[in-house]
Amino acid sequence: MSAHSDLIHKLPKAELHLHIEGSFEPEMMMTLAERNRIDIPFKTLDEAKAAYDFNNLQEFLDLYYQGMNVLRTEQDFHEMTFAYLQRAKADNVVHVEMFFDPQAHTERGVAFGAVTEGILGALERGEKELGITSELIMSFLRHLSEEDGFVLLDESTPWHEHFVGVGLDSSEVGHPPLKFQRLFERCRELGFKLCLHAGEEGPPEYVREALLDIGADRIDHGNRAMEDPALIEILRDTQIPLTNCPLSNLSLCVLDDLRKSPVKRQLEEGLLVCVNSDDPAYFGGYIGQNYEAITEALELSSDQIVQLAKNSFTGSFLPDDQKTKHVAAIDQIAATMGG
Numbered sequence: 001m002s003a004h005s006d007l008i009h010k011l012p013k014a015e016l017h018l019h020i021e022g023s024f025e026p027e028m029m030m031t032l033a034e035r036n037r038i039d040i041p042f043k044t045l046d047e048a049k050a051a052y053d054f055n056n057l058q059e060f061l062d063l064y065y066q067g068m069n070v071l072r073t074e075q076d077f078h079e080m081t082f083a084y085l086q087r088a089k090a091d092n093v094v095h096v097e098m099f100f101d102p103q104a105h106t107e108r109g110v111a112f113g114a115v116t117e118g119i120l121g122a123l124e125r126g127e128k129e130l131g132i133t134s135e136l137i138m139s140f141l142r143h144l145s146e147e148d149g150f151v152l153l154d155e156s157t158p159w160h161e162h163f164v165g166v167g168l169d170s171s172e173v174g175h176p177p178l179k180f181q182r183l184f185e186r187c188r189e190l191g192f193k194l195c196l197h198a199g200e201e202g203p204p205e206y207v208r209e210a211l212l213d214i215g216a217d218r219i220d221h222g223n224r225a226m227e228d229p230a231l232i233e234i235l236r237d238t239q240i241p242l243t244n245c246p247l248s249n250l251s252l253c254v255l256d257d258l259r260k261s262p263v264k265r266q267l268e269e270g271l272l273v274c275v276n277s278d279d280p281a282y283f284g285g286y287i288g289q290n291y292e293a294i295t296e297a298l299e300l301s302s303d304q305i306v307q308l309a310k311n312s313f314t315g316s317f318l319p320d321d322q323k324t325k326h327v328a329a330i331d332q333i334a335a336t337m338g339g
């Protein structure tokens with residue numbers, strides 16, 4: 001707990017970088033494994049947590065895809081999604097733009113409709129029961145081919161109106177944004193926002209491709225953009241948002257020490273950076289803990305924490321009037337707390 005815990009807790013926040021399958025807690029995994037009669041490689045919570053000790057992105061992804069193997073029914077996806085929303089609510093998240101990875105389910109024989117309806121039903125319930133607004137972003141797995149991406153895009157057609165955008169995630173190195181240039185061009189024509197993971201492990205060149213060749217609306221992670229002054233200038237001029245994930249960076253050894261996180265420098269450079277949880281069940285914390293950890297590591301000021309919360313709405317795909325409303329609410333809370 002930092003001296004800023006109260007402020008962090010009270011600020012309304014938007015979560016813009018959250019893989020719903022990465023919120024799948026080991027307790028629920030064990031429950032669903034039993035319900036669906038599926039073997040999993042760990043039998044206790046301690047065993048699960050011991051396995052969550054990663055040296056890189058791929059080691060995490062291997063476990064992430066294994067864990068979601070127990071998700072089979074619409075009800076499973078509904079329960080996982082609603083459980084995330086309850087945790088988000090506890091951290092005062094009021095808006096979420098959530099990724100999901102349909103190819104990781106359809107290739108196991110789970111119907112696209114079961115996955116999507118399960119998630120959408122929980123999001124609708126989350127708005128009614130918890131007051132959390134939401135958008136869904138359909139991600140393409142970049143270790144698969146562009147052709148596979150086109151197949152998903154086609155298969156998902158009946159649900160397109162439910163997605164605000166499309167994403168690009170999974171193993172980054174060796175799978176540059178340009179591999180998917182035609183696919184994203186088509187997605188843009190269909191009216192989707194484009195969110196690309198870039199510069200997490202991959203080089204600054206991948207961020208450049210995402211920004212300049214693909215026309216990304218948001219960069220997920222983007223840490224390594226900070227190695228290239230020209231990219232920093234582009235990010236400042238365009239105000240393309242960067243969704244940073246502190247505990248993810250630490251867990252996946254993108255950073256060996258949170259004090260090396262680019263978040264403070266990004267704020268100082270005037271970039272539109274915000275803080276998110278990525279895969280909270282695997283990386284040791286939901287959004288509140290991510291704010292706490294980065295505040296402590298970088299000794300952020302209360303003004304900087306407030307800026308991060310504002311950026312989470314400014315960087316969202318909410319309509320402008322909604323962004324303005326949320327930013328004004330933050331200003332009011334900051335003022336009453338002496339910020």
Ligand code: HPA
Nearest residue numbers: 019169170171197278279
């Ligand atoms: O942090 C991530 N990076 C890439 N792919 C992912 N899929 C889930 N989380 C991640």
Ligand SMILES: [Zn+2]
Nearest residue numbers: 019169220278
């Ligand atoms: Zn991610």
